Amino acid sequence: MPYEPISVFDMFKIGVGPSSSHTLGPWRAARTFINTIREKLPLSNISAVQILLYGSLAKTGKGHGTDIAIQMGLMDEDPTSCAVEAISDQMLIIQETGELFLGGTNRIEFDPQKDIVFLMNESLPFHPNAVSFLANFKNGNHIAATYYSIGGGFIVQEGERSVGKDHVSLPFPIDRxxxxxxxxxxxxxxxxxxxxxxxxxxxxxxxxxxxxxxxxxxxxxxxxxxxxxxxxxxxxxxxxxxxxxxxxxxxxxxxxxxxxxxxxxxxxxxxxxxxxxxxxxxxxxxxxxxxxxxxxxxxxxxxxxxxxxxxxxxxxxxxxxxxxxxxxxxxxxxxxxxxxxxxxxxxxxxxxxxxxxxxxxxxxxxxxxxxxxxxxxxxxxxxxxxxxxxxxxxxxxxxxxxxxxxxxxxxxxxxxxxxxxxxxxxxxxxxxxxxxxxxxxxxxxxxxxxxxxxxxxxxxxxxxxxxxxxxxxxx
Known part of the structure; x- marks a missing residue:
């Protein structure tokens, strides 16, 4: 098993409640998904986004505000600094207008009731907290990615191995x-x-x-x-x-x-x-x-x-x-x-x-x-x-x-x-x-x-x- 260096700032992350695995993790996953696309293509090319929640994220997602966190992440809001008192108003605007500013800039049609799907009876094998994102492009192409929220706000994308900070060589490596x-x-x-x-x-x-x-x-x-x-x-x-x-x-x-x-x-x-x-x-x-x-x-x-x-x-x-x-x-x-x-x-x-x-x-x-x-x-x-x-x-x-x-x-x-x-x-x-x-x-x-x-x-x-x-x- 590869050594995983973990920093004090991995264990102590500033974020928004109520759950690190069901709120902060999905929030960070949504931001990661959007920013990964933005590095390759303009977000203006995207016409629609759909989110699938599996396992524990689906079963207790409403109570943990997973759907709210996903929307905040899609808008590229930073959980360490966003105005927490404005979150409810932002959700109300999305609900009333049926629109979301993807990455904070690209307006798309978005209905949380339809576009965030809670798959109560489905789980993925790697971890109970799984979320998949599907982005449709205006030219008919699409891109998908699955992330696992593995606790404490840590996320790992499907196919990745390491979840720690940038891999560094520590003077005192510690696993146990x-x-x-x-x-x-x-x-x-x-x-x-x-x-x-x-x-x-x-x-x-x-x-x-x-x-x-x-x-x-x-x-x-x-x-x-x-x-x-x-x-x-x-x-x-x-x-x-x-x-x-x-x-x-x-x-x-x-x-x-x-x-x-x-x-x-x-x-x-x-x-x-x-x-x-x-x-x-x-x-x-x-x-x-x-x-x-x-x-x-x-x-x-x-x-x-x-x-x-x-x-x-x-x-x-x-x-x-x-x-x-x-x-x-x-x-x-x-x-x-x-x-x-x-x-x-x-x-x-x-x-x-x-x-x-x-x-x-x-x-x-x-x-x-x-x-x-x-x-x-x-x-x-x-x-x-x-x-x-x-x-x-x-x-x-x-x-x-x-x-x-x-x-x-x-x-x-x-x-x-x-x-x-x-x-x-x-x-x-x-x-x-x-x-x-x-x-x-x-x-x-x-x-x-x-x-x-x-x-x-x-x-x-x-x-x-x-x-x-x-x-x-x-x-």
Whole structure:
């Protein structure tokens, strides 16, 4: 199997909710398809476009906004910078006019109800998340391409082999946890230092630093916005947002005007266990309520699990006085490497592995990162990652109504708390006596994923999705 170099910016992507595999991935696939054509032919030659959604993308695509993401991608809108508040208006214009600006420039007739086809009973063998694009040209010719959204916003075109960033030669190639531990032992470097050296193969140090601080800024903005936005989540479940109410309750009338003042006010409340626990839950709820509302989030490593890592990092900033840039960079670098190990040895796609592949992996990433920046050794950090995943094994993905809301949002709070617990356990333990390695738990997770029924892999065909009698719109 060819070595796949994965950058920190592959694991942490800025995008739009609610799903990295069902929203961000198809969005990026649509942009890739259009831009590939544009490199060869003028888009004005295209008369029509049709999209076919297969497998999990078809079954839960409406709830995940896959159709919306496809249209945004066809218009070449950038998920990292587009105006998220304008998405609904853009969809309304397409619906009312029956037209779409392909690539942002070429007007074509387009009816989402007819031109985006949900093939509920068809799947392609490579991966459950598949989308095919067919473009018809005015001269009668056509071109087609199929893409797979394999989790975390990663996409691969049919026939391609590598899904990582530009193939580079890294000084410390890593596929497994044992590889990482080997390099740490050989060099004496911490995990984040190994990752930092690898990142230099892609870009200058200053660019990596700036990019990581931007990732954290997006996470902070998402937490803060989610903690100050009330209302009901879209999609038909009528789930009430809870983070803002919890934020008000915990602060007891204390005032502030910006993020930094808010952090100071939270600290004034002390560090009582229940108070800290409530805040970690609040941080995670805030992110995933934003995610469910088509807000801007960071894949960590997915959108469905986007609240775990920000919540744990915000816990470190607030309650461990960890608001130093270097500590934040170290956290993100360590977390990303653990995530890449899971991606290479197992999966970060719920459509392949259930929710253990999303919440489980994010909890494992956060646990390792927290253990390291709290002073743990390399082996303690990897032990923390193992503990966190060990206690997520078998977690199913059964979103009610195909929406990333119930049970997804609450699961982020549980993943964050488990990460903190796993970190503490590892810091108080001697890895020499551990019975389970991180590599063993990665393999076990993959074995479990292969044994898991497709009902529990983001299809909404089993679990809570079929046992909660709710009246929902057709999807």
């Amino acid at each position: 946890a044992n590889d990482l531990l080997h390099w740490c032992r050989k060099t004496g470097l911490a995990i984040h230092e190994i990752v930092w050296e690898n990142e230099l193969a892609w870009r200058p140090e200053s660019v990596t630093r700036k990019g990581l601080l931007n990732i954290w800024n997006v996470m902070k903005t998402c937490i803060y916005k989610g903690c100050h936005t009330e209302g009901v989540l879209p999609g038909g479940l009528n789930v009430k947002r809870r983070a803002a109410a919890l934020n008000k309750k915990l602060l007891k009338g204390r005032t502030y005007t910006n993020f930094d003042e808010w952090v100071g006010v939270i600290r004034e409340g002390g560090n009582d266990f229940s108070y800290t626990l409530d805040w970690v839950s609040c941080f995670a709820l805030a992110v995933n309520e934003e995610n469910a509302s088509f807000g801007r989030v960071v894949t960590a490593p997915t959108n469905g699990a986007a609240g775990v890592i920000p919540a744990v990092l915000q816990y470190f900033v607030v309650f461990c006085n960890g608001n130093q840039e270097d500590s934040i960079l170290q956290f993100l670098l360590t977390a990303s490497e653990v995530g890449s190990i899971f991606k290479k040895g197992s999966t970060i796609s719920a459509a392949m592995g259930g929710c253990q592949a999303e919440i489980g992996v994010s909890s494992s990433m956060a646990a390792a990162a927290l253990a390291e920046i709290m002073g743990g050794t390399q082996r303690q950090a990897l032990m923390a990652a193992e503990i966190a995943m060990e206690h997520h094994l078998g977690l199913t993905c059964d979103p009610i109504g195909g929406l990333v809301q119930v049970p997804c949002i609450e699961r982020n709070t549980m993943g964050a708390i488990k990460a903190i617990t796993a970190s503490q356990l590892a810091l108080q333990s001697a890895p020499d006596f551990a019975k389970v390695s991180l590599d063993a738990v990665v393999k076990t997770m993959w074995d479990t994923a292969q044994d898991m029924s497709s009902k529990y892999k983001e299809t909404s065909d089993g679990g809570l999705a079929v046992n909660i009698p709710l009246s929902l719109p057709e999807c």
